[in-house]
Amino acid sequence: MTTTERAQGGESQPSRSGDAPAQAPRKPVPALSAKSLRRAVRREKIAPYLFLTPWLIGFFVITLGPMLYSFYLSFTDFSLLGAAEWVGLDNYIRMFTADPKYMDSVRVTLVYVFVSVPLQLAFALLLALVLNRGLRGLPIYRSIYYLPSLIGASVAIAVLWRQMFGKNGLVNQVLSWFGIVGESWIGNPDTALGTLIVLNVWTFGSPMVIFLAALRQVPEYLYEAAAVDGVSKWKAFWHITLPMLTPVVLFNLILQLIGAFQAFTPAYVVSGGTGGPVNSTLFYTLYLYQRGFTNFEMGYASAMAWVLFFFIAAVTAINFWLSKYWVHYDD
Amino acid sequence: MNKRHSSRIIAGAAAATLAIGLAGCSSAEPADEGPVEIRFTWWGGDARHELTNEALDAFEAENPDITVVRDFGGFDGYLDKVTTQYAGGNSPDVIQLYNEVLVEFADRGQLYDLNEAVDSGVLSLDGWPQDVIDMNTVDGELAALTFGSNTQAYFFDDTVSAEYGVALPEDGFSWEDLEDYATAVTEASGGSVFGTFDLSHSYQVFEVWAKQNGEEFLTADGIGFTPETLEAYWDYWDDMRDVGAVPTPDVSSEYLGTPYDAVLQGVVASTFLFTNQFASVADSTPNELSVARMPGESPSPGQYLRAAMNLTVSAQSEHPEAAARLVDFLLNSEEANAILGTDRGFPSNADVFAAATAGLEGPAAAAAEIFESVRADGSPAPVPAPVGSGAVNTLFSEVAQQVQFGQLTVSEATEQFFTQAEAELG
Structure with missing residues (x-):
C-alpha cells in the first residue's frame, strides 16, 4: 500500500531540511522565524516518542526488564523466598539429564501442538470456504463462529469442558442415547489430552476470520479463466484458492503454533493444576508453573521458560525458511 | 485547535501518566504518626x-x-x-x-x-x-x-446406605470392615454407587496407615516407613478395585483433590476428610451424613491432631x-x-x-x-517435614495413579517411589 509512503513523505520533508534556513516550507506559515521552525521540527521529532511513552514504559518495565531478570535467574537456584545463588548451567543440564517429568511435559506439549494446530487450521479453512459462498446473514454466522476464539482460553470454558467430558457429562449422556457407556474423558490418561486438543480446535474462529478475508482477495478473473477452460471446482480449489491463500496459511500457522506452545489455562483447570491423570495433560507451561510456585524452584522454572522461548523461536524460524518452498506470493 | 496545542496536550498527558506511575512507587514511607x-x-x-x-x-x-x-x-x-x-x-x-x-x-x-x-x-x-x-x-x-487444628475422619452417606440396606461399620472398624461395607454397597446398588473412594493416591491417608503400623510418613530425616508398609497399602486398594468397592480410576481421578465431592455427587457412599470440613460438607447435601474415626484405629491409633x-x-x-x-x-x-x-x-x-x-x-x-476422641487416644503429631516434602507428596499421588491405571504393578511402584523420593529429599 501507499499509505506508509505517503506518511513518510509527509513527515520527512521538513525534518530533512534540518538546520538549513527555511528554504521550502511546505505551506505558507506566516511569521515563522528559523529558530521557531527548528523548535517545531524538534518537537515533531519528539512527538512520536511521547505518544509511545506509555507503551515504552510498559515494554521496558514490565516486559523486557523481567525477561532479562528471568534470564539471570535461570542460572541461579532462586526459590522465590530469599536470595538467589549462582549455579551456572546446572538448571539447564538437569532439565535434559535428570528430570524424567520434564521430558513427559515436552512430549505432551508436542503432541498437543502438532495435532491441534493443523486440525484447527483445516477446520478454520473449511468453514471459511463454506461461509464464503455468499451466505445470507454472513455477519451473524461469522460472529457465532468467532465467539469461541474470544472465550476459548478462559477459565470458564475450561470449567465447562471439565463438566462436559466428565463421567456424567454431556458427551457421555449423548453417547448413552446410542447405548454407549463412555468412560470419563478427562479422567482417563488416554483421552484427557484429546479433550484439550478438541478445545483448541474449537477455537478456530480467529484463523477462520483471517481466511475469510483472504478468500475475498483472490481475484475473480482467475476463477473465470478457469471456468472458461472447464476446470472443476475441486481443481480450482487446489490450483487457485489454496496457492493464493498460502501467505495467510503461513501467518495463521505461525501465530497458532506460538499460542499452542504457550497454552496453560485449559490444562490447569481441567486437571485441577496437577497435569493429570498420570501427567497426560502436563503442558510445558503447567510443569513450569508447578516447579516455580509449588516446588519453590523459580530458578529452574526460569530456565525452562528460556528453553521454551528459544524452541518457539527456532520453530518459527524453520517455518519461515520452509515457507519459500510452499508459500506463493502473487506479486 | 492548532497542531502545536494538541501536541503539547498529548505531551502533558504522557508526562502526567509517568508522574502517576512514579507517585505509585514512592508511597511506601513508614508513617510514624497515626495508626x-x-x-x-x-x-x-x-x-x-x-x-x-x-x-x-x-x-x-x-x-x-x-x-x-x-x-x-x-x-x-x-x-x-x-x-x-x-x-x-x-x-x-x-x-x-x-x-x-x-x-x-x-x-x-x-x-x-x-x-x-x-x-x-x-x-x-x-x-x-x-x-x-x-x-x-x-x-x-x-x-x-x-x-x-483438625484430624482425619471417615464419613458415610447414611441415606444412601439405608437405601441399599447396608449397615454402617461399627465404631472401631478395621480396613477389612470398610472393604466389606464398600463391596456390599456397590453390589446392592448394582454399581450405580460405589462403596467408598479409591484413596491409594492420598499420602494423608497413608500417613495414618503408616502410623497405625508404628511408622511415620516423613520424619525430619526423610522417609519414615518401610517399603513393605507401602506395598501393603497399595495392595489393599488394588484389591478394593478388583472387587469393585471403589470407582474405576478414570472416575477417581476426577475427584482426586476433593474426595468428599464424590460423596456429594452421589458417586461413592463414603470417604475421608478432615474434621473441620465436615460441617460444610454436611450442609451441602440433603442426605444424612455421619462421621467416624479412620478405619483400623484399634489396637494402635494412627490419627493425630494436626x-x-x-x-x-x-x-x-x-x-x-x-x-x-x-x-x-x-x-x-x-x-x-x-x-x-x-x-x-x-x-x-x-x-x-x-x-x-x-x-x-x-x-x-x-x-x-471425633477431635476429642483423638485428643484422648491418638498418635503424637509428626515433626515438621523436611524441605522437598511437597514434591514427595505429589510423587506419592502420581505413582499411585500409575498403579490405578495398571501402568505399574504395586511392587514396581513401591520401588519407583522410594528411588524418586530419595532423590527429591536429597
Missing part, C-alpha cells in the same frame, strides 16, 4: 471471610493504634500470591500458611521468630500444649502457631510487634475465638477451646467428638 498499618492475608470461603473480618474489626476496636489491611481470597493461587509478594519485598505482615509449606518458608529465614514476641510479653503461650509448640518450631525458632493452618509473621514485616499483637488476639482471646468458632479447625489453646466450641450442634458437634 500503624499491618496487612493480614488468608484464604477461605465466604463464611470464613465474614467471621475473620468481624474478628479483625474487634481487634481494631481494642487497638486503635493499629489498622489491619485485609487481603483475602480463595485457596486457588493463594500461595503464588504470597510468594510473589515475598519476592517483590512486599509480603503481608501476618500470613495464614498451611503446614506443608511452613518449613519451606521457615528454612529460608522468611518468618519472624515468634519467640521474640513471647519474650517481650506481646504474645502469650499460656494454655498451649508443648507438642504443638514443638510442631511449629523450626531450627529453634517459633516459626508459627497453629491457627485451627495443624489445619498456621499463623505466621513475615520476616519482612516492618511492624512485627503490632503483627504479633494481632496473632495473640486471634489465637488467645476468648472474644476472637467466640467469633471465629471452629471454621478453621479447633483452637490449640486449651484456655479458649470452650469459647470457640460453645453452642456447637449437628455435624460440627459430631466432628468435635
Whole structure:
C-alpha cells in the first residue's frame, strides 16, 4: 500500500531540511522565524516518542526488564523466598539429564501442538470456504463462529469442558442415547489430552476470520479463466484458492503454533493444576508453573521458560525458511 | 485547535501518566504518626471471610493504634500470591500458611521468630500444649502457631446406605470392615454407587496407615516407613478395585483433590476428610451424613491432631510487634475465638477451646467428638517435614495413579517411589 509512503513523505520533508534556513516550507506559515521552525521540527521529532511513552514504559518495565531478570535467574537456584545463588548451567543440564517429568511435559506439549494446530487450521479453512459462498446473514454466522476464539482460553470454558467430558457429562449422556457407556474423558490418561486438543480446535474462529478475508482477495478473473477452460471446482480449489491463500496459511500457522506452545489455562483447570491423570495433560507451561510456585524452584522454572522461548523461536524460524518452498506470493 | 496545542496536550498527558506511575512507587514511607498499618492475608470461603473480618474489626476496636489491611481470597493461587509478594519485598505482615509449606518458608529465614514476641510479653503461650509448640518450631525458632487444628475422619452417606440396606461399620472398624461395607454397597446398588473412594493416591491417608503400623510418613530425616508398609497399602486398594468397592480410576481421578465431592455427587457412599470440613460438607447435601474415626484405629491409633493452618509473621514485616499483637488476639482471646468458632479447625489453646466450641450442634458437634476422641487416644503429631516434602507428596499421588491405571504393578511402584523420593529429599 501507499499509505506508509505517503506518511513518510509527509513527515520527512521538513525534518530533512534540518538546520538549513527555511528554504521550502511546505505551506505558507506566516511569521515563522528559523529558530521557531527548528523548535517545531524538534518537537515533531519528539512527538512520536511521547505518544509511545506509555507503551515504552510498559515494554521496558514490565516486559523486557523481567525477561532479562528471568534470564539471570535461570542460572541461579532462586526459590522465590530469599536470595538467589549462582549455579551456572546446572538448571539447564538437569532439565535434559535428570528430570524424567520434564521430558513427559515436552512430549505432551508436542503432541498437543502438532495435532491441534493443523486440525484447527483445516477446520478454520473449511468453514471459511463454506461461509464464503455468499451466505445470507454472513455477519451473524461469522460472529457465532468467532465467539469461541474470544472465550476459548478462559477459565470458564475450561470449567465447562471439565463438566462436559466428565463421567456424567454431556458427551457421555449423548453417547448413552446410542447405548454407549463412555468412560470419563478427562479422567482417563488416554483421552484427557484429546479433550484439550478438541478445545483448541474449537477455537478456530480467529484463523477462520483471517481466511475469510483472504478468500475475498483472490481475484475473480482467475476463477473465470478457469471456468472458461472447464476446470472443476475441486481443481480450482487446489490450483487457485489454496496457492493464493498460502501467505495467510503461513501467518495463521505461525501465530497458532506460538499460542499452542504457550497454552496453560485449559490444562490447569481441567486437571485441577496437577497435569493429570498420570501427567497426560502436563503442558510445558503447567510443569513450569508447578516447579516455580509449588516446588519453590523459580530458578529452574526460569530456565525452562528460556528453553521454551528459544524452541518457539527456532520453530518459527524453520517455518519461515520452509515457507519459500510452499508459500506463493502473487506479486 | 492548532497542531502545536494538541501536541503539547498529548505531551502533558504522557508526562502526567509517568508522574502517576512514579507517585505509585514512592508511597511506601513508614508513617510514624497515626495508626500503624499491618496487612493480614488468608484464604477461605465466604463464611470464613465474614467471621475473620468481624474478628479483625474487634481487634481494631481494642487497638486503635493499629489498622489491619485485609487481603483475602480463595485457596486457588493463594500461595503464588504470597510468594510473589515475598519476592517483590512486599509480603503481608501476618500470613495464614498451611503446614506443608511452613518449613519451606521457615528454612529460608522468611518468618519472624515468634519467640521474640513471647519474650517481650506481646504474645502469650499460656494454655498451649508443648507438642504443638514443638510442631511449629523450626531450627529453634517459633516459626508459627497453629491457627485451627483438625484430624482425619471417615464419613458415610447414611441415606444412601439405608437405601441399599447396608449397615454402617461399627465404631472401631478395621480396613477389612470398610472393604466389606464398600463391596456390599456397590453390589446392592448394582454399581450405580460405589462403596467408598479409591484413596491409594492420598499420602494423608497413608500417613495414618503408616502410623497405625508404628511408622511415620516423613520424619525430619526423610522417609519414615518401610517399603513393605507401602506395598501393603497399595495392595489393599488394588484389591478394593478388583472387587469393585471403589470407582474405576478414570472416575477417581476426577475427584482426586476433593474426595468428599464424590460423596456429594452421589458417586461413592463414603470417604475421608478432615474434621473441620465436615460441617460444610454436611450442609451441602440433603442426605444424612455421619462421621467416624479412620478405619483400623484399634489396637494402635494412627490419627493425630494436626495443624489445619498456621499463623505466621513475615520476616519482612516492618511492624512485627503490632503483627504479633494481632496473632495473640486471634489465637488467645476468648472474644476472637467466640467469633471465629471452629471454621478453621479447633483452637490449640486449651484456655479458649470452650469459647470457640460453645453452642456447637449437628455435624460440627459430631466432628468435635471425633477431635476429642483423638485428643484422648491418638498418635503424637509428626515433626515438621523436611524441605522437598511437597514434591514427595505429589510423587506419592502420581505413582499411585500409575498403579490405578495398571501402568505399574504395586511392587514396581513401591520401588519407583522410594528411588524418586530419595532423590527429591536429597
